[in-house]
Amino acid sequence: MTRRRTMTALTAGAVALLATGCGSDDPVNHPWRPGGAPAATEEPATAPVTEGLAGTLAGAGASSQESAMQAWVAGFQQANPDVTIAYDPVGSGGGRTQFTEGGIAFAGTDAPLDEAELAAARERCAPGDVAELPLYVAPIAVVFNLEGIESLDMSPATVAGIFDGAITQWDDPAIAAENPDVELPDQRITPVNRSDESGTTENFTEYLHATAPEAWPHEPSGDWPVSGGQSAQGTSGVVQTVTDGTGTITYADASKAGALGTVNLRVGDAYVPYSPEAAAAVVDVSPRVEGRGEASFVVELDRTTAEAGTYPLVLVSYMLACTAYDDAATAELVSAFLGYVASEAGQETAATSAGSAPISERLREQVQPVLESVG
Template identity: 40%
Template structure:
């Protein structure tokens, strides 16, 4: 296993790192759907380093394994430090690509990208679509309905007990205990937090007045780093509630979310529909592809707390060898086989239709 280059902190996440070998073409105009390169091309070699989203961690494991099937001379390292840490590492030249559950914000786009050719920037390539699950630990309650307003009041501390009338009104016929509620939030900069806070801000703006943010703004309850920290805190607590990528739920109970007149459980199917029907951010140009999930949908075939997670890469790298590695990997990740490998491992929703086509075109555009 190879470490990331000097200057990039690996810490305890090292055990989660992926180090796999792979070979593909030096100029991969097209990669095959199973991670191989088009015939007749020379082989890739070297090390590819990625840092970022812990939500992508299981998918990155599947992608690296698939890439290895057809390739044997490239080492792929992925360190799931979190979306914010991934973007910082990539922008500073400490990682060849970032995984992020939120797109590059305007403030970061205006800065320099150390590995990119002068005058070019990073681009956001959609690679991973997944619902965010609201997980909870409450004795005797295995089924729970929630809506945006109640969630906002829980995470701002306005609702303090599980038998509060606002929760009871959504759960007729369910006996709710008077247990105190302990919200568990991400203490690190997290794209999962950005998606969750965006949902509350758009769907319940009078109850959640803060803008969407990678850094959870309230500090009410208990903070935990990474999705694994949320799962551990909710599992080990009493009356706890948190939010995690659906791939990390494990044995925890999961709430249904009100959509229109129905209550919808997170699943790949409803997340996929949300991603495909939501508009793209028209302020982004060229191959920078950013989805604006419809948080206020009333269609019960959609799930409003869906995240679209990105592989962030240079549009044009200073180093052509690095560009070839990132391009080959991004093309596999956005292939139909790559998307299915993530779905099989991480319960994610394979991209479809226009979104898939745009993601594939963006991956192919890397130079």
């Protein structure tokens, strides 16, 4: 099977990354993995060896996947030394654009393709189908920098008030009421948001809109809807801005939380800290969106759940691929690499290196036949 349009030449950014994979040296510290460690130092789980597999594969997209992707690439290339894989963490919007335009073989995105993008992707992948595979599941952490304070409890309405500019001081009565045992400083809050179109932003604004509509009147969007705060490019950019400041707060993939303070979100009658297990629990109770094609596994997240032990501010990041490519070598590489990402070994690698939640065996059994059919 062939695809109607041949993949265009690699972008300059992808070419520059061919030798290094993701190229991130950000430290990754996880509360559930004491001590933390840079992703690059982790020993990846064994990837399968495919006899005779060789060539170059380029992808781009979600910066949230950067730590996991670095480990996936390292593990896969170690097992298949004649393969070079590049992933440019330009952000979800950039990845979707490059994928639909045919500039890359696969993409990562923290938000599903919208109607127009899905139509463009279907045209790009014809006569094959568009695969949307939820292979990276992780909590989004609300992280802050306040001296001497490691965690705070907040309801969705409080978080929404902070990021919409209604709550401007750390000792505001709304924050104080939820944290009676914490000595809050008389200090101005500086919210930090993503400057680029971001799937993390879309997930965060979707959560606020669903759980606190009165405090957050904005529609979910990958573009930040509120003016007046600070902004930075990419996941690493917003985390670095918060780290360098004081009284700062942002939202980011939990793998980048590091030593920053974190928010426990109110779910039902309890305040729940982020964790892979709590994030996976939300995905397991969320139904699949129908009508997008047999190779699409987009899920409808239940943000308003009150079920104990769930953390509804979760990011489900998708791998985009075609089930058919003009070039047989590209098809073989996509099938092999994403097959490893979806495998138990690949998910273990991401969990160890990036703190993500491994997908369920049920989901793996559904997506593996799609990847095996790529040709």
